[in-house]
Amino acid sequence: MLFYFSATGNSKRTAEIIAERTGDRLVSVSGALASGAFSYDASGDERIGFVIPTYFYNPPKAVLRFVENLEIEGAGGKYAYVVLTLGTRTGTAGRSLAKALAEKGVDVVAQFCVRTQYTYIPSLEIPGDDELNTILDEADADSEKIAAQVEAFEKGDFNRFAGTVAAAVSPSMKAAYDKASATSNFTLSGTCDGCGLCAKVCPDGIIGICEGRPVWNSDSCTLCLACLHRCPRAAIDLGESTVGKRRYVNPRTGMPDGPI
Numbered sequence: 001m002l003f004y005f006s007a008t009g010n011s012k013r014t015a016e017i018i019a020e021r022t023g024d025r026l027v028s029v030s031g032a033l034a035s036g037a038f039s040y041d042a043s044g045d046e047r048i049g050f051v052i053p054t055y056f057y058n059p060p061k062a063v064l065r066f067v068e069n070l071e072i073e074g075a076g077g078k079y080a081y082v083v084l085t086l087g088t089r090t091g092t093a094g095r096s097l098a099k100a101l102a103e104k105g106v107d108v109v110a111q112f113c114v115r116t117q118y119t120y121i122p123s124l125e126i127p128g129d130d131e132l133n134t135i136l137d138e139a140d141a142d143s144e145k146i147a148a149q150v151e152a153f154e155k156g157d158f159n160r161f162a163g164t165v166a167a168a169v170s171p172s173m174k175a176a177y178d179k180a181s182a183t184s185n186f187t188l189s190g191t192c193d194g195c196g197l198c199a200k201v202c203p204d205g206i207i208g209i210c211e212g213r214p215v216w217n218s219d220s221c222t223l224c225l226a227c228l229h230r231c232p233r234a235a236i237d238l239g240e241s242t243v244g245k246r247r248y249v250n251p252r253t254g255m256p257d258g259p260i
Contacts, residue, residue, distance in 0.1 A: 001042050004051040005029040005063045006260050007203070007224035009250030010116045011085045014143040015051040016253060018083070021147040022047065029066045030203040030259030038066070043074030047150065048106055050097060051083040053119075055223060056177035057091020057163075057170045059100075062203040062222040067100045079153045081110040083146060085139075087118025089163040092170040112146045113159040114139050119225060119248055122180075122241040126248045136252060181223035183216035185238050192235035198227035200258045230255070 002024045004015035084090045098108035116139035194212030206218040228236045
């Protein structure tokens with residue numbers, strides 16, 4: 001059983017590569033949150049995996065919310081692992097997720113990482129196609145290596161991007177994450193045509209459509225930026241910092257009009 005959380009397709013792509021090799025069933029965390037599916041039976045599974053992105057050195061809030069509600073049978077003694085996708089550093093995200101999973105009877109024995117395209121565009125620009133393809137080629141290659149390790153039930157910490165001061169920096173990064181995830185930071189341009197896709201892809205389920213325009217019905221969110229990147233009109237921004245910047249979805253995986 002392989003759970004994944006993905007807003008723009010990076011973690012989904014890695015999860016698919018692993019599952020193709022291991023034959024493990026895939027479970028979308030966003031889809032589970034949308035449907036309220038929190039109970040699982042892992043008795044017939046050899047492995048329990050989580051593939052998630054790293055936000056500000058921490059697991060996404062939606063992932064922790066899912067794990068808090070998770071009920072999983074037959075997890076005892078199973079090979080459990082975490083794969084972190086990242087653009088810069090993972091910090092203590094893997095450690096935090098492993099701690100949360102341990103409370104649910106899932107003991108993580110291996111941690112991996114995949115550096116891929118960074119999606120927090122307030123901090124940077126999405127590169128051109130040539131550079132992007134190089135990044136994605138390397139991410140796919142790393143995912144293939146991890147798939148082989150997972151298939152072989154390798155144990156250990158294989159995360160080479162945690163950062164040397166992860167434990168010291170993570171609390172301040174968590175505070176920055178909380179501040180950045182205020183929904184008051186989102187702005188909407190006149191190009192919005194009220195299609196409602198942003199509401200469909202939001203893993204928090206907090207975007208509604210009022211008089212043909214999206215509204216955020218909570219003070220904060222997971223900050224996955226699915227609404228921003230996947231808006232077909234590029235109508236959603238984070239203040240002025242993302243205006244005119246290229247949006248991104250991983251071109252190597254399917255992107256349904258809903259949680260992925």
